[in-house]
Amino acid sequence: MLDLDATDLTAIATHVVDQLVLSGQLPPDCKGHVLKALLLKHRCATTADVLTVCEKSLMGEISPVFLWLAV
Numbered sequence: 001m002l003d004l005d006a007t008d009l010t011a012i013a014t015h016v017v018d019q020l021v022l023s024g025q026l027p028p029d030c031k032g033h034v035l036k037a038l039l040l041k042h043r044c045a046t047t048a049d050v051l052t053v054c055e056k057s058l059m060g061e062i063s064p065v066f067l068w069l070a071v
Contacts, residue, residue: 013038 020026
């Protein structure tokens, strides 16, 4: 992995996610979501944000699988 011939973040993230799928650590249908989470600009989550997302998950409004994507 350290000898990867990639020069931009998109290529590196794609390679890492592909390796996770190939090794069985990540379901293939989650690949797009993980790439989006890695490549999109995001903000730091506050405690209130995390609590809101957890509450929505407990009430069944969002899937607990994607809790980390929602924050």
